[in-house]
Amino acid sequence: MFIEPSLSGERRGWIEVICGSMFSGKTEELIRRLKRVKIANLKVEIFKPAIDVRYDESNVVSHDANAIQSTPIDNSQTILLLAQDVDVVGIDEAQFFDDEIMNVCQTLALRGIRVIVAGLDMDYKGHPFGQMPNLLSIADYITKLHAICVKCGHIANVSYRKTEESGQVLLGEKNTYEPRCWKCFAEDEAAKQRI
Ligand SMILES: Nc1ncnc2c1ncn2[C@@H]1O[C@H](COP(=O)(O)OP(=O)(O)O)[C@@H](O)[C@H]1O
Ligand SMILES: Cc1cn([C@H]2C[C@H](O)[C@@H](COP(=O)(O)O)O2)c(=O)[nH]c1=O
Numbered sequence: 001m002f003i004e005p006s007l008s009g010e011r012r013g014w015i016e017v018i019c020g021s022m023f024s025g026k027t028e029e030l031i032r033r034l035k036r037v038k039i040a041n042l043k044v045e046i047f048k049p050a051i052d053v054r055y056d057e058s059n060v061v062s063h064d065a066n067a068i069q070s071t072p073i074d075n076s077q078t079i080l081l082l083a084q085d086v087d088v089v090g091i092d093e094a095q096f097f098d099d100e101i102m103n104v105c106q107t108l109a110l111r112g113i114r115v116i117v118a119g120l121d122m123d124y125k126g127h128p129f130g131q132m133p134n135l136l137s138i139a140d141y142i143t144k145l146h147a148i149c150v151k152c153g154h155i156a157n158v159s160y161r162k163t164e165e166s167g168q169v170l171l172g173e174k175n176t177y178e179p180r181c182w183k184c185f186a187e188d189e190a191a192k193q194r195i
């Protein structure tokens with residue numbers, strides 16, 4: 001479990017990245033950390049990409065219906081404008097943000113803000129997703145979570161797309177994706193190639 005670093009002396013910011021496949025618990029972990037921030041009476045702002053309207057237009061919502069209030073935004077630079085006077089910034093679905101998200105997170109951390117980012121490390125092909133590799137490279141703390149493979153019950157590494165649609169961005173949940181281990185993922189990918 002992630003334990004917040006102790007704070008002493010001059011206030012310093014840092015970047016935490018929570019990554020993993022779909023259903024691995026990224027949003028639950030983000031909400032858990034942010035609720036603790038609120039309990040500590042710190043000022044927090046939470047952002048998500050406006051395109052993510054799966055469960056709710058504004059709230060960040062987990063697959064288990066845990067929720068926390070957030071602001072949907074189209075452009076990552078908006079975070080710098082809206083997070084002027086806060087202690088902590090939370091960002092969900094970071095894989096969907098534009099190329100500036102890494103600079104935005106670094107700027108926030110330099111302002112002394114704790115930045116907690118959650119996102120998919122890999123897309124449905126098992127390839128790095130959006131700016132997540134860059135965010136992982138600058139992160140001070142990384143938490144990689146795993147779901148359970150729905151085919152064999154082992155640890156799941158990647159999100160298998162059940163439909164024929166291509167294109168990296170395709171919103172969905174259990175109807176469209178299932179978490180799989182590499183072995184089960186590879187078996188069905190190979191079957192797809194044979195069709
Ligand atoms: N195959 C699975 N493996 C693990 N958790 C699953 C699975 N299918 C459904 N879940 C549920 O998904 C929850 C995690 O949801 P969430 O935090 O929204 O994940 P993420 O943001 O990583 O997609 C788990 O607590 C569990 O109840
Ligand atoms: C693998 C994959 C996923 N997506 C979409 C599907 C969901 O709307 C989100 C991921 O949400 P979660 O909180 O991690 O469950 O991303 C996508 O657009 N493309 C993909 O390859």
Ligand SMILES: [Zn+2]
Nearest residue numbers: 149152181184
């Ligand atoms: Zn498996």
